[in-house]
């Protein structure tokens with residue numbers, strides 16, 4: 001059974017969260033929201049559609065990709081997706097399926 005970091009919304013394997021370093025003693029529950037992925041806004045609509053088709057409830061949070069502004073242009077917004085822990089592995093498989101071919105293209109340079 002994994003623990004859960006309240007700060008990062010992540011299931012964690014050790015007693016400390018690898019992202020923020022905080023200790024957690026709370027076990028992850030099946031209805032805890034867990035961070036799934038972060039996608040640029042152009043892709044987030046597509047991912048949201050597929051999650052809806054598969055009946056996976058999710059929460060979206062918009063984040064401004066300020067650090068990327070010089071590289072990719074201004075006003076680039078990305079979207080973080082959170083799903084319930086019980087559906088996290090299913091949702092991750094969907095993300096892999098959807099974006100693996102896109103990532104291959106990005107890695108060519």
Ligand SMILES: [Zn+2]
Pocket residue numbers: 005006007008009010017018019020021022
């Ligand atoms: Zn954390």
